[in-house]
Amino acid sequence: TGYITLDFGYKNTGSTKSAITYLDGENGVLRYRGYPIEQLAEKASFLEVAYLLIYGELPTKAQLDNFQSSITKHTLVHEDMKQFFEAYPAKAHPMGVLASMVCSLSTFYPESLNPNRSEAEFDLTIHRLLAKLPTLAAWSYKNAMRHPFMYPKNNMEYCENFLYMMFAMPTEEYHIDPVVISALNKLLILHADHEQNCSASTVRIVGSSQANLYASISAGISALWGPLHGGANQAVIEMLEKIHNDGGDVDKWVAKAKDKEDPFRLMGFGHRVYKNFDPRATIIKKACDDVLEKLGIVDPMLDIAKKLEKVALEDDYFKSRNLYPNVDFYSGIIYRALGIPTEMFTVMFALGRLPGWIAQWKEMISNGEPIGRPRQVYVGATERDYVDIEKR
Ligand code: CMC
Numbered sequence: 001t002g003y004i005t006l007d008f009g010y011k012n013t014g015s016t017k018s019a020i021t022y023l024d025g026e027n028g029v030l031r032y033r034g035y036p037i038e039q040l041a042e043k044a045s046f047l048e049v050a051y052l053l054i055y056g057e058l059p060t061k062a063q064l065d066n067f068q069s070s071i072t073k074h075t076l077v078h079e080d081m082k083q084f085f086e087a088y089p090a091k092a093h094p095m096g097v098l099a100s101m102v103c104s105l106s107t108f109y110p111e112s113l114n115p116n117r118s119e120a121e122f123d124l125t126i127h128r129l130l131a132k133l134p135t136l137a138a139w140s141y142k143n144a145m146r147h148p149f150m151y152p153k154n155n156m157e158y159c160e161n162f163l164y165m166m167f168a169m170p171t172e173e174y175h176i177d178p179v180v181i182s183a184l185n186k187l188l189i190l191h192a193d194h195e196q197n198c199s200a201s202t203v204r205i206v207g208s209s210q211a212n213l214y215a216s217i218s219a220g221i222s223a224l225w226g227p228l229h230g231g232a233n234q235a236v237i238e239m240l241e242k243i244h245n246d247g248g249d250v251d252k253w254v255a256k257a258k259d260k261e262d263p264f265r266l267m268g269f270g271h272r273v274y275k276n277f278d279p280r281a282t283i284i285k286k287a288c289d290d291v292l293e294k295l296g297i298v299d300p301m302l303d304i305a306k307k308l309e310k311v312a313l314e315d316d317y318f319k320s321r322n323l324y325p326n327v328d329f330y331s332g333i334i335y336r337a338l339g340i341p342t343e344m345f346t347v348m349f350a351l352g353r354l355p356g357w358i359a360q361w362k363e364m365i366s367n368g369e370p371i372g373r374p375r376q377v378y379v380g381a382t383e384r385d386y387v388d389i390e391k392r
Contacts, residue, residue: 004375011272014196016204016369020053020359021195025273030280032193033057041283046188047071047158050130050355053193054362067127068158074131075152075161077101077139078108085143094140094347095225101136103218105129112212125213126358133354134158137347138165144343159184162351167339179294180338186287187331190280191349193356197272199223199230203357204364205372213361220357221350227267230349232328233335236268237342240301240332243308248300250308258317266312268329270321280327288330288337297337305333 007013022031030037033052040049044058051059051067059067084104088097105128106112112125135152142149142165150165160181168174194200203220207213224230243253257266271278292299309325312318328349335345 004377006377009272010201015201015372016196016364016367018195018360018363019056020363021193021356023195023273025271025275028274028277028279028282030194037190037279038283041186041189044189045157046185046192046352047130049189049192050358053355053359054126070123070127071131071158072154074128075135075154077105077132077135081108081136082139082149085139085149088143090144090146092140092144093225094137094144094344095221095231095350097140097143098133098137098347098350099218099221099225101140102129102133102221103215105132106212106214109214112214115210122213122362126362129213129217129358130354133351134162135165137344137351138162140347141166141341141344157181159188163338177295179291183287183291183334183338187284187334187348188352190283190327190331191352191356193353193359196360197229198226199353200357200360203361204369207361207364208369208372213358216361217354217357220353224350224353225346230328230346230353232267232326233332233345233349234342236305236328237301237332237336237345239267240304240308243304244300248304248307250304250311253308254311254315254318257312258315266308266318266323268325269312269318270323271326274324274326275322277324278326281325281329284327284330284334285325288334291334291337295337299333299336301336302333305330 020033022034023029032040032049033056035052035058040052044052047068048059048064051064081101081104084101085097109125109128111117111121114121117125139149148170150168150170152161153164154161156164160176163176163180163184164174167176196204199220202223203216206219207216227235239253243250246252253264254266256262256264257269288302291297292302309329312323318324331349332342332345335348336342340348
């Protein structure tokens with residue numbers, strides 16, 4: 001069987017050739033299809049970026065109009081799916097609900113199970129996913145609140161529609177501050193892809209068995225949920241609240257993070273690939289100041305985060321290990337300012353990452369990649385004979 005090289009966590013193992021996202025961890029560079037993240041976050045709409053990631057080029061006006069109107073047509077989810085929501089306990093984590101709901105979509109659209117689908121059928125699956133994820137995400141929140149579900153309003157743009165389904169009530173007029181819509185658009189773009197991270201690799205490997213796109217994305221949502229990946233955004237705010245309630249002594253918590261006997265890590269710090277700074281964190285930190293100022297919000301968590309960052313960045317432990325704030329460090333503070341509850345933070349990440357997962361899956365298929373199947377080095381018992389149960 002030849003020689004096997006072990007690489008726990010695939011720290012140095014490339015799994016594919018990809019033309020989607022370029023990431024230079026030493027210099028803090030991130031580009032989608034060649035376009036710098038800074039420009040896209042400033043100028044583009046989220047659906048424009050989704051199109052870019054999935055189809056490889058920025059859309060023309062006509063292409064974007066078609067893409068948007070097709071997505072808009074599919075924002076409703078099947079009425080029967082409402083009953084699924086009702087069966088979850090009120091305290092169900094929305095990531096658990098979302099992963100299950102997305103996998104369930106495959107049962108409503110069984111044509112997605114056919115690996116020999118036409119390109120048009122595949123596009124329809126992509127549009128359905130992009131259209132329905134915001135509805136499912138918002139409804140998972142409404143369900144947890146035991147509030148009535150709000151149906152999508154198709155005259156609204158993608159981000160606005162999501163916020164409407166999250167926060168509107170049938171009993172009152174709803175107005176959304178454009179600052180909130182624009183902040184959400186930026187956040188979703190910053191999360192839209194990040195090459196072969198844990199969830200994208202999961203989506204590719206699940207899809208490599210020819211499992212359908214819904215099932216593969218559902219697996220990606222599950223991978224994202226973990227606190228070392230997308231779940232870090234929830235963990236950061238919980239950590240900041242703990243520090244705040246503990247008197248705000250950041251030095252004490254930095255010392256805890258350095259203590260190898262203590263399992264505590266500084267959440268939102270460190271990255272497998274970025275060893276200098278995370279360009280997404282730089283943009284988000286600035287956006288955080290802007291959004292809080294424009295909305296007139298004072299959040300003590302922001303002060304704690306800034307103090308924590310300052311102490312850690314001057315500390316030899318963090319310096320010598322190249323540990324810097326990552327995308328999750330400040331994103332939660334903006335989500336809070338937008339009124340999004342902590343348990344929904346990782347769902348927000350999933351909404352943003354969806355086009356990246358789709359693009360990765362599509363590329364894996366079009367590359368004709370073989371089924372993902374890593375090898376191992378066996379270290380268990382050598383051959384032994386079965387012992388009858390009464391003799392054990
Ligand atoms: N706090 C304290 N020490 C840390 C931290 C941290 N946040 N991150 C890494 N270290 C230490 C780690 O203990 C190790 O020390 P030593 O060399 O003495 O054993 C060294 O730094 C290298 O860390 P590693 O765990 O080997 O690095 P990795 O590439 O396997 O892990 C990571 C990367 C992101 C999982 C890790 O930095 C981490 O756990 N960070 C906190 C969770 C987090 O913020 N995750 C979000 C990542 S970015 C967005 C996303 O992926 O979704």
